Amino acid sequence: MEKPHLLWLQSITCNGNTHSFLNHPDLFSILSHYNIVHHPALDGSHSFDDVLKDDVPCDVLILEGSFIEKGFLKGGVEVSFILEKYAKKAKYIITAGTCATFGGVFKQKDPSNISGFCFDLEEKSIRYDAYASKLISLPGCPVHPKWLSYVLLMLANGKQIPIDNLHRPTELFGYTVHNGCTRNEYFEWKIDADNYGLKEGCLFYAQGCQGPYTRGSCNKILWNDISSKTRAGTPCFGCTEASFPQTSLFQTKTNMGIPAKMPLGIPKRAYLSLTGVTKSFKIKRFSTRLLEYDK
Amino acid sequence: MKSLKIKQLIEKIEGEAELDFTFHEGKIEDVKINFGFYRGIEEILQGKDARDALVITPRVCGICNHAHLLSAVRAIENGYENAGHKIELTSKAKDIREFTLACELIQNHIKWLYMTILPQLESYLDSKSEENYAIKATYLSSTITKALAIFAGQWPHSSYAVPGGVTCDPTHLDVMQAQSLVDESIKFFEQVVTELPLDEYLNIEFCADLHHVGGDFGKLLHLIGSSGMSEIGRSHDRFIVFGDCMLSPSGKSIVTKIANVDSKYVKESAQKGTVAKAVMYKERLYEVGPLARGMVGKRTIVKNLHKRYKDSLLTRVFARVHEVATLLDHAKTLLKNLNLEESSCTLDPHMLLQDFEGTGIVEAARGSLIHKTTVKDGLIVNYEIITPTQWNLSHGNDDEQGIAVEAMKGSKNIEEATFIFRTFDVCSVCTTQ
Numbered sequence: 001m002e003k004p005h006l007l008w009l010q011s012i013t014c015n016g017n018t019h020s021f022l023n024h025p026d027l028f029s030i031l032s033h034y035n036i037v038h039h040p041a042l043d044g045s046h047s048f049d050d051v052l053k054d055d056v057p058c059d060v061l062i063l064e065g066s067f068i069e070k071g072f073l074k075g076g077v078e079v080s081f082i083l084e085k086y087a088k089k090a091k092y093i094i095t096a097g098t099c100a101t102f103g104g105v106f107k108q109k110d111p112s113n114i115s116g117f118c119f120d121l122e123e124k125s126i127r128y129d130a131y132a133s134k135l136i137s138l139p140g141c142p143v144h145p146k147w148l149s150y151v152l153l154m155l156a157n158g159k160q161i162p163i164d165n166l167h168r169p170t171e172l173f174g175y176t177v178h179n180g181c182t183r184n185e186y187f188e189w190k191i192d193a194d195n196y197g198l199k200e201g202c203l204f205y206a207q208g209c210q211g212p213y214t215r216g217s218c219n220k221i222l223w224n225d226i227s228s229k230t231r232a233g234t235p236c237f238g239c240t241e242a243s244f245p246q247t248s249l250f251q252t253k254t255n256m257g258i259p260a261k262m263p264l265g266i267p268k269r270a271y272l273s274l275t276g277v278t279k280s281f282k283i284k285r286f287s288t289r290l291l292e293y294d295k
Numbered sequence: 296m297k298s299l300k301i302k303q304l305i306e307k308i309e310g311e312a313e314l315d316f317t318f319h320e321g322k323i324e325d326v327k328i329n330f331g332f333y334r335g336i337e338e339i340l341q342g343k344d345a346r347d348a349l350v351i352t353p354r355v356c357g358i359c360n361h362a363h364l365l366s367a368v369r370a371i372e373n374g375y376e377n378a379g380h381k382i383e384l385t386s387k388a389k390d391i392r393e394f395t396l397a398c399e400l401i402q403n404h405i406k407w408l409y410m411t412i413l414p415q416l417e418s419y420l421d422s423k424s425e426e427n428y429a430i431k432a433t434y435l436s437s438t439i440t441k442a443l444a445i446f447a448g449q450w451p452h453s454s455y456a457v458p459g460g461v462t463c464d465p466t467h468l469d470v471m472q473a474q475s476l477v478d479e480s481i482k483f484f485e486q487v488v489t490e491l492p493l494d495e496y497l498n499i500e501f502c503a504d505l506h507h508v509g510g511d512f513g514k515l516l517h518l519i520g521s522s523g524m525s526e527i528g529r530s531h532d533r534f535i536v537f538g539d540c541m542l543s544p545s546g547k548s549i550v551t552k553i554a555n556v557d558s559k560y561v562k563e564s565a566q567k568g569t570v571a572k573a574v575m576y577k578e579r580l581y582e583v584g585p586l587a588r589g590m591v592g593k594r595t596i597v598k599n600l601h602k603r604y605k606d607s608l609l610t611r612v613f614a615r616v617h618e619v620a621t622l623l624d625h626a627k628t629l630l631k632n633l634n635l636e637e638s639s640c641t642l643d644p645h646m647l648l649q650d651f652e653g654t655g656i657v658e659a660a661r662g663s664l665i666h667k668t669t670v671k672d673g674l675i676v677n678y679e680i681i682t683p684t685q686w687n688l689s690h691g692n693d694d695e696q697g698i699a700v701e702a703m704k705g706s707k708n709i710e711e712a713t714f715i716f717r718t719f720d721v722c723s724v725c726t727t728q
Contacts (some may be wrong), residue, residue: 012332014724015309016357016451022406023437025448028430041307042429048306072332075304105354109335141354142451147509196457197388197639199464206644223449224441226472232448233462233639234455237350245351248344250457286540291466 004059004156006034007051011079012072012106012114013065015040016142017097023224024145033156034060035167050084052077060155061090062148066099066106067117067125083117087131092155093117094136096148096186101139101166102242121242124165136168139216141239146221147172166242168215176264177211180219181228187212190278191286196233200290204259208250209235212263217238298324303709305716307411309358310723314716316709323706328688328699328716330723333570337728340678345371345651345670348678349454352666355680355728358406360451361399361443362682364660365392366666368456374653374668375458380646388460390486391446393541394473394629396657397622398443399450401480402436403660404585404619407720408488412612413515419714420522431511433489435483442476442626445469459642465635475632481623488512488619496620500595502603512616519609526578528715530702531695534587535576535686537561537663538656541625542618545656547581551598553591558654558665563681566690571726572699573689574681581684582606582698583662584720585613594621608702611718649673661720677684682725 010018018040024030031042037058038044038051046056052075065085072079087093095117098104102116115121118128118135128135138147151169154161162170178187186193186202193201203209209220214236218228229236237249253260262271285293297316299520304311315327336355340348348367353360372382409432417423442451447453455462458625463469481493490509491495505516518524535547537558547556556576563572581587586606588595597617600610648670655666662683669677691697696704699719706712 010310012334012355013310014334014354014360016354016360019357019451022433023440024433025437027433028427040310041406043414048311049304052304074331075313105336105339105351106334108339142357154392194645195640195642197460197461197464199466224437224444226441227444229448229450229453229455232444232446232453232455234448234453237454239452245347247347249350249454250346251344 003033003035004091005029005037005057006060006062007037007056007058007090008039008062008064009051009083009086010040011063011065011067011100013097015064017064018206020142020146021096021145024149025225026149030149030152033153041118049075052082055085056192058086058089058090060094060152061086062094062098063100063117064098066103066114068110068114073254084127087117087127090134092134092136093131094138094148094151094165096143098139098141098239098242098244104141108245115252119166119242132167135167136161136163136169138172139168139240139242141244144216144218144223147217172217173215173240175215175220177214177215177216177218177228177230177240178263179217181211181230182219183230186286188278189281189286190275191285198233200259200286201234203230204233204252206252207235208237208248208252210238210241210261211236213261214238214241215264296454301709303713305713305721307415308717308721308723309356313722314713316712319324320491321707323704323712325696326700326712327569327690328571328697328704329569330571330727333727335728337678337680340675343675344673345668346458347415348666348668348675349457352680353452353454355682356722356725357451358397358722359448359659359661359664359725361395361453362657362664363457363666364454365396366655366657366664367668368458369403369655369657370653370666371458371612371670372653373655374651374670374685377653378648378651380460380648382642384460385637385639385641387634388639388641390629390633391461391463391465392456394626395443397541397626397629398439400660401439401619401622401626402443402450403720404615405435408431408432408511408616411509411717412679415714415717416515418431418516419710420518422518431487435480435622438476438483439480442473442480444490445473457640457642460640462579462640464639467635470630470633474627475631477623477626481627482486484619484623488616493620493624498622500599502599515612515616516609518674519612525609526607527706528611528702528718529605530582530698533579533581534590535581535583535663536591537589537697538658539656541590541659542621545606546591547576548587548590551590551601553593558656561665561681563679563685569690571688572685572687573692575689575692578692580689580691580695581681581686584615585618586611587662588658589614589617599612608715608718615720627680647673661722661725662686679705681726681728682716682722684722685727686721688721688726
């Protein structure tokens with residue numbers, strides 16, 4: 001059987017998804033399941049000029065970058081025209097990254113004209129109905145290399161990918177960024193970090209961490225196979241969500257000292273009750289530096 | 296004889312560019328460089344919290360995002376200092392920042408060597424090898440960005456540098472892992488890129504000794520030399536470096552005369568027919584990037600090559616690959632001397648200034664990157680980003696043609712000219728932020 005044809009196209013982008021995927025340790029074994037028709041950095045069977053002027057093969061289309069209907073030309077051709085031409089032809093469309101999926105950071109320049117390919121934030125765009133049956137959303141700024149390889153391998157193996165209402169694979173986005181965070185114990189006991197640059201403390205209470213309500217498996221499938229934002233002491237900025245980027249990203253929005261946004265699916269009453277209980281204890285280990293406690 | 300105009304779409308750079316060549320009497324007389332889409336990052340930042348720039352500006356560029364983060368944090372720190380609140384970073388925070396930046400530069404240069412320069416040169420010379428250069432590029436780039444991510448959480452698009460230091464609090468476990476990844480990268484450089492021990496490579500001072508360099512770098516130098524391309528691609532022979540860094544102090548070099556610089560004399564201007572802005576220093580054009588750092592930083596082998604070949608394609612290509620060796624060596628030293636006892640972040644989290652103006656400068660892979668932020672009532676009212684590619688790829692001024700245009704001028708064919716163009720390590724996304 002002939003391998004499926006893979007075409008990677010870019011719209012309004014920083015190329016971050018391209019470079020993120022190039023970090024994948026098994027990159028070439030994953031790509032060996034495909035005929036690469038065209039890719040922004042890797043060799044393919046067709047030049048970009050061919051993609052523009054001819055009708056090149058395309059079974060799996062990866063889209064990178066935010067979408068605009070008019071005003072962005074490559075080689076004299078509207079990018080939107082090229083994207084739609086191959087989207088119609090493709091058997092599967094993967095929107096790689098938050099830009100291609102929801103609009104992302106570049107949407108903020110021109111919110112009424114820039115969007116994702118099939119979603120405008122979380123609303124269905126006019127293209128949704130035409131492509132919904134073959135659409136897989138992989139938000140993230142950038143896309144995680146292993147999330148993309150999961151989808152490519154599932155497709156190459158002829159397996160059905162379970163997806164949610166925004167077409168995100170549930171096996172990747174059923175988790176929150178909070179799951180697997182090495183600071184979980186501090187979250188359980190409501191101990192906040194005193195400052196940046198400390199291994200102790202949870203970043204949800206003051207530093208702006210959105211991990212408890214952001215979907216994504218960043219702390220299950222690590223970045224660069226080794227770490228994640230929260231493991232490196234950086235708050236999660238919610239980059240997989242349609243609302244990315246929000247404002248005041250290094251500060252938790254609070255109401256009367258309580259984070260304004262609750263962990264995913266947790267009723268405020270439940271959160272407050274639990275907080276009341278945990279905060280009533282003073283636990284010595286949490287007021288000691290992690291590596292000093294048993295000394 | 297009539298002028299002939301030819302339009303060419305260039306791919307396999309960072310993004311795409313369109314070059315409009317004007318030929319006169321069989322030679323390139325002028326080139327207009329056009330880039331795609333203006334994304335408006337500077338405008339997007341207006342009205343946001345000052346620190347949001349640490350998350351937004353890395354999204355200017357997928358390949359040099361870390362340099363944007365560091366420029367952004369330095370702009371805020373400089374703003375605090377200008378407002379009378381100087382922030383003293385610990386040497387630990389400084390060293391970690393420098394280490395992660397070094398990793399990003401190595402990643403960039405290696406991708407450029409293996410995914411742009413070698414395959415493009417081979418195809419131009421019609422001597423395409425069957426080698427999978429991309430697997431070499433991604434092996435080394437993913438190894439070194441993994442070392443970066445130990446401290447920064449991830450690459451691309453980390454925001455781990457905050458005013459006052461860094462967010463990570465590494466242990467020796469982290470440092471050991473990073474060290475072994477740097478060692479692995481050095482081993483690759485020694486066995487595959489140069490076929491020479493790193494210290495032996497770094498001791499090379501004279502052009503005559505360059506024939507000892509083997510591996511893929513040796514092959515590249517040989518290909519350039521044997522095809523008679525060593526002396527083409529010369530430009531104005533003026534260089535500038537703004538960011539004091541591990542590779543070079545700041546300064547400018549006109550031919551070989553070095554002088555001090557001040558970023559206040561940098562001026563941006565709009566250009567006709569492209570969304571990229573041009574940039575000049577005291578009304579003059581300068582080349583930025585590894586060759587500029589090699590010249591201003593007085594790196595012996597770069598200076599000796601320059602003595603013989605001036606600012607030709609060969610010197611430019613050499614200077615960039617050479618930085619990989621310097622950076623690997625430096626990265627190793629930084630880790631060895633890292634003092635984990637110091638604080639990661641020295642700024643009191645409650646110390647948030649509401650009004651300030653600051654400039655942050657970093658030597659990114661392609662040259663000096665400048666961020667300027669103006670903050671009122673805690674919010675950004677103005678943000679300016681000047682990227683390295685704007686220096687090298689501007690069209691020029693009334694007196695002279697731009698750096699890359701000048702380098703392509705006189706070439707007899709488009710293939711050669713576009714190869715010269717690529718020696719500047721072109722990034723379209725940075726140019727059209």
